[in-house]
Amino acid sequence: MPALARPELVALRTIVRKEIRRFLRIWVQTLLPPAITMTLYLVIFGRLIGSRIGEMGGHDYIDYIAPGVIMMAVITNSYSNVVSSFYGARFQRYVEEMLVSPTPIGVVLLGYVAGGVTRGLLVGLLVTLVAMVFADLRVESPLYTVAVVVLTSTLFSTAGFINALFARTFDDVSIVPTFVLTPLTYLGGVFFSVELLAEPWQSLARANPVLYMVNGFRHGMLGVSDIGPGVALALTGGAAVALLVLALLLLHRGVGIRS
Amino acid sequence: MSSIEPLHRSPPQSSRPPPALAVEGLCKTYASGLEALAGVSLEVEEGEFFALLGPNGAGKSTLIGIVCGLVEKSAGAIRVFGVDAAASPRAVRAMLGVVPQEVNFNVWESPLDIVVNQAGYYGIERPTALARAERYLGQLGLWDRRHSRARDLSGGMKRRLMIARALVHEPRLLILDEPTAGVDIELRRSTWRFLTEINASGTTIILTTHYLEEAESLCESIAIIDHGRIVEDSDMKSLLNKLHVETFVLDLATPLGSPPDISGYAVRRIDATTLEVDVERDQGVNRLFESLGRLGVSVLSMRNKTNRLEELFVRLVGEGRAQQGGRDAGPR
Numbered sequence: 250m251p252a253l254a255r256p257e258l259v260a261l262r263t264i265v266r267k268e269i270r271r272f273l274r275i276w277v278q279t280l281l282p283p284a285i286t287m288t289l290y291l292v293i294f295g296r297l298i299g300s301r302i303g304e305m306g307g308h309d310y311i312d313y314i315a316p317g318v319i320m321m322a323v324i325t326n327s328y329s330n331v332v333s334s335f336y337g338a339r340f341q342r343y344v345e346e347m348l349v350s351p352t353p354i355g356v357v358l359l360g361y362v363a364g365g366v367t368r369g370l371l372v373g374l375l376v377t378l379v380a381m382v383f384a385d386l387r388v389e390s391p392l393y394t395v396a397v398v399v400l401t402s403t404l405f406s407t408a409g410f411i412n413a414l415f416a417r418t419f420d421d422v423s424i425v426p427t428f429v430l431t432p433l434t435y436l437g438g439v440f441f442s443v444e445l446l447a448e449p450w451q452s453l454a455r456a457n458p459v460l461y462m463v464n465g466f467r468h469g470m471l472g473v474s475d476i477g478p479g480v481a482l483a484l485t486g487g488a489a490v491a492l493l494v495l496a497l498l499l500l501h502r503g504v505g506i507r508s
Numbered sequence: 509m510s511s512i513e514p515l516h517r518s519p520p521q522s523s524r525p526p527p528a529l530a531v532e533g534l535c536k537t538y539a540s541g542l543e544a545l546a547g548v549s550l551e552v553e554e555g556e557f558f559a560l561l562g563p564n565g566a567g568k569s570t571l572i573g574i575v576c577g578l579v580e581k582s583a584g585a586i587r588v589f590g591v592d593a594a595a596s597p598r599a600v601r602a603m604l605g606v607v608p609q610e611v612n613f614n615v616w617e618s619p620l621d622i623v624v625n626q627a628g629y630y631g632i633e634r635p636t637a638l639a640r641a642e643r644y645l646g647q648l649g650l651w652d653r654r655h656s657r658a659r660d661l662s663g664g665m666k667r668r669l670m671i672a673r674a675l676v677h678e679p680r681l682l683i684l685d686e687p688t689a690g691v692d693i694e695l696r697r698s699t700w701r702f703l704t705e706i707n708a709s710g711t712t713i714i715l716t717t718h719y720l721e722e723a724e725s726l727c728e729s730i731a732i733i734d735h736g737r738i739v740e741d742s743d744m745k746s747l748l749n750k751l752h753v754e755t756f757v758l759d760l761a762t763p764l765g766s767p768p769d770i771s772g773y774a775v776r777r778i779d780a781t782t783l784e785v786d787v788e789r790d791q792g793v794n795r796l797f798e799s800l801g802r803l804g805v806s807v808l809s810m811r812n813k814t815n816r817l818e819e820l821f822v823r824l825v826g827e828g829r830a831q832q833g834g835r836d837a838g839p840r
Binding site: 343348349 | 538576579599602614616622629630
């Protein structure tokens with residue numbers, strides 16, 4: 250994308266600011282639930298059941314699942330923020346405020362994705378603070394950890410945007426998170442190491458893209474992973490770029506925004 | 509179809525500025541097969557207050573949607589102040605302000621946020637945006653409600669909020685799609701005054717409306733669209749001159765048992781103190797009043813039975829539909 254000129258930066262700042270204010274205004278719906286849900290995961294799976302499981306990957310079970318639980322919160326919140334916000338803008342037609350303006354459509358995409366990433370990271374930070382109460386958290390590779398979480402959040406924010414472009418009803422907004430995102434996340438190695446799975450399930454699990462992100466994040470924090478860290482980072486980054494390009498192409502074709 | 513002039517072209521040789529809006533051969537067929545526009549061409553001069561009229565479903569909103577970039581055209585060309593909308597859509601959008609027919613803002617946001625954010629989409633820095641929001645929300649009587657949730661505003665306030673939002677980037681061409689629909693008469697007249705001032709300050713205005721009185725009192729030029737075609741495009745005076753017969757209602761001082769017989773005029777008795785008279789344009793009303801005076805009929809007041817533009821509108825649209833019906837009924 251070419252460098253943004255001053256008016257485009259003002260437009261981008263406006264969209265990001267609006268998006269952040271939106272999820273902060275309804276923090277009881279956007280920030281509190283993931284913090285409570287993830288606390289329950291850590292207490293029930295990590296503390297109560299985890300104490301009977303013992304170690305996994307050379308770490309206490311609760312320490313092992315904490316990065317996955319944080320990543321799960323980042324993924325679901327990045328996605329749901331953008332899909333609900335942009336579909337809401339389409340449904341109430343205030344997306345037209347941007348479409349009739351000179352704001353380039355790529356800036357609109359960037360603004361919504363940045364809003365989703367901000368919520369994803371903020372929720373990730375909240376869950377990390379909660380997890381620190383229960384688990385012995387540390388960060389082995391800070392830069393790598395930040396890169397994986399930002400790229401993952403970008404990837405799922407963009408996926409949420411594409412979902413919002415195609416959605417015709419509020420049902421369409423919840424179908425993908427319920428029937429695709431949740432199973433992929435739960436089967437993506439949040440609570441277990443894929444090494445525990447027998448074939449062909451292990452190979453099948455390796456086809457799940459969420460596995461690479463969860464393990465990349467776990468590598469950054471704990472230094473252990475079922476997946477090579479380079480592969481995890483490249484796949485996450487590549488998928489994020491591919492989805493951004495796809496979203497841009499759809500927007501330029503007017504999908505979901507022009508009749 | 510003539511070719512489109514290149515963008516960023518040198519100033520035209522003639523002193524006549526390019527029209528604020530030039531639409532040429534505009535067609536739109538939706539994916540459903542519905543043909544909303546069938547070759548619309550019209551020009552709106554800079555500084556005009558222009559009325560675009562038409563019955564429901566005539567193609568007005570589609571035309572506006574294409575001009576402001578919300579609807580993809582099937583064919584044709586649009587230039588705004590000489591700039592080709594297909595080649596430079598962003599430059600065109602920067603010159604346009606749009607007030608849609610339906611509410612299209614986030615009802616959970618405040619009027620101040622809605623207007624300031626809109627300025628942001630046009631690249632206007634926040635301090636300038638805040639100053640302009642204060643000016644336009646103030647002029648439209650919404651400044652006191654700037655922190656309310658937009659959903660709590662009345663219908664008339666919501667419409668004025670959309671006008672303030674459309675003006676915040678100070679567009680050269682303002683397009684209003686039914687801006688006073690459902691608004692009470694007092695508010696409607698204050699909106700008219702405001703729009704007249706905006707127009708007087710140099711902003712070209714295109715207005716669609718169902719209130720023909722609104723079009724007649726505000727607009728100098730008019731186009732009537734029906735079935736996706738322009739059926740009339742002229743200045744208001746010439747259009748009203750096409751009205752050959754006007755019907756007047758006379759309120760009488762004393763009751764009459766039967767309608768008076770006045771040669772050359774069709775006079776009908778509506779009730780004991782009300783008459784209706786058809787007057788052809790070249791007849792005038794002097795002879796009518798002389799005859800009534802001779803017959804001892806005293807007239808208290810006189811008014812048009814319907815708005816003159818309304819009579820013309822109904823006639824033109826009716827003629828257009830008759831022709832359409834004739835074409836449709838022809839050999840296949």
